[in-house]
Amino acid sequence: MRLEPPVPPAALAAIRAPFADAGAKTVEVSVLQPLALLLDLSGEAMRPRLFVVQAEGGEELALRPDFTIPVARAHIDSGASEGRYAYEGKAFRAAPAGSVRAEEFLQVGVEAFGGGDAADADAEVVGLAWRSAAAGGRTDLTLTLGDIALFGAFIDSLALAPALSARLKRLFTRPRLLQAELDLADAGPTEAAARIVNPLEGVPAGQGEAALRQLWAIAGIEPVGSRPVGEIVRRLAERAEAASTPHLSPAEAEAVRCYLAVTGAPGAALDAIRGLAGPDTAALDAAIAGWSRRLAGLAAQGVPADGVTLTAAFGRAFGYYDGLVFEVRSAALGEERPVAAGGRYDGLPARLGAASGQGAVGCMVRPARAFAGGME
Helix, strand or coil: CCECCCCCHHHHHHHHHHHHCCCCEECCCCCEEEHHHHHHHHCHHHHHHCCEECCCCCCCEEECCCCHHHHHHHHHHHCCCCEEEEEEEEEECCCCCCCCCCCEEEEEEEEEECCCCHHHHHHHHHHHHHHHHHCCECCCEEEEEEEHHHHHHHHHHCCCCHHHHHHHHHHCCCHHHHHHHHHHHHHCHHHHHHCCCCCCCCCCCCCHHHHHHHHHHHHCCCCCCCCCHHHHHHHHHHHHHHHHCCCCCHHHHHHHHHHHCCEECHHHHHHHHHHHCCCCCHHHHHHHHHHHHHHHHHHHCCCCHHHEEEECCCCCCCCCCCCEEEEEEECCCCCCCCCEEEEECCHHHHHCCCCCCCCEEEEEECHHHHECCCCC
């Protein structure tokens, strides 16, 4: 397992300082986390990045790839309706093939649950991440912003069939599948329908896994790889739903493509998105109004406006984000190695058993990347 270089104590103290001043309670969470829970909440695409361990006959566990889920679980276990938690510790992610990235690395960050205006809370957390990242001495930092909920509001403006609208929103953080959906608009209904084969058609709900195993046995197929049967069944169900519901028209697909192509200074980007909207703009107008407050908050937090870009297609690999997402990037390190990152995940606490309505937003900083005298 590759380690990252250490950060000098003085530089690490400077990077920590904004979080120490944020009024957050320090929390520690277990290094080992339930594998099934991580995959359910983060998405199956995270599996190749996880270090998995299992005692004989025991539950599959993974070295924590991030702190958001374990800190959220700790908050829910506390029974508090609101909370703000600071953390510092090692996280672990397998590097992609051919990469020399560190696989064991230090993170510092904060997670905030409940209370206050979401746009104000977002701006505060992004401001914390920016100040912490900048405290490492780099002078080439920029901030990239995105918003998963903004995409949903744009889709709502197009007044699509409900099933189609829901499917597009689900696909936003899965770019290849979203692109395939857009391509279907150019294929025509006959060709689009011919591409879908559902071997579980007619199988009652809850019996998909058993039916798929039976099909494998009849065909003499021995499954290979690590994808769970339940995940395969879920993907087949999504394809079946896509085959039985309307697809985008060419004009609607072009509107979505134009939305995804928007990037630039936040004000100009929001104006461009508003100009692409369909006939029902109520949700989109509300989302853009929230962004006006968020941008004002970022300015008040000291984030320089000339270093900020809003990219409509920007999402994050962790599947639990459902609102603002962001990365602080260094020109020297490139887009693949963000110095800081985070976002809003209002739906995660409820999926972990919390009472509904708890807003949640957080961020993390990689000190070894923030330190100007460190990696290049």
